């Protein structure tokens with residue numbers, strides 16, 4: 612099993628976004644994720660506070676859809692997860708499909724489960740660095756232990 616150093620570059624962060632339809636599809640979405648070779652290393656259902664959603668999406672703060680996005684992302688719980696796999700970040704982006712579900716390839720999670728461009732079912736980190744930051748944003752040290760009892764991702768990568 613990977614130790615905490617080698618896990619960097621082998622994990623991605625994801626969250627199933629809020630909404631009744633997404634909640635109903637949690638089971639099928641999790642099945643799709645695990646069937647595609649991703650191991651769930653951490654998972655929790657959590658409701659974001661406005662400040663947290665603002666920080667999480669701060670890179671989009673100049674976009675016209677930013678305020679609506681923050682409102683949507685705080686409208687109900689998200690299912691946050693850290694997933695492990697070789698090439699986790701890029702393979703997961705392929706599995707979830709294009710941001711715009713009308714452009715997402717057939718069989719991708721967004722193609723199957725998204726309601727709209729905003730309510731596009733699921734988030735996936737876009738780089739190894741962001742995966743580590745986002746994992747640390749959602750999960751404390753005690754929530755980042757693998758099956759061998761080793762804490763993965765060093766605290767130096769964690770933003771609180």
Ligand SMILES: Nc1ncnc2c1ncn2[C@@H]1O[C@H](COP(=O)(O)OP(=O)(O)OP(=O)(O)O)[C@@H](O)[C@H]1O
Pocket residue numbers: 671676680709710728729730731733734735736737
């Ligand atoms: N034009 C838009 N109108 C409304 N919402 C949008 C628009 N573009 C993006 N979003 C929302 O903002 C989120 C973040 O946008 P970003 O451009 O970072 O896409 P992404 O990296 O594919 O998505 P994510 O970060 O959720 O994985 C999108 O997933 C979507 O929910």
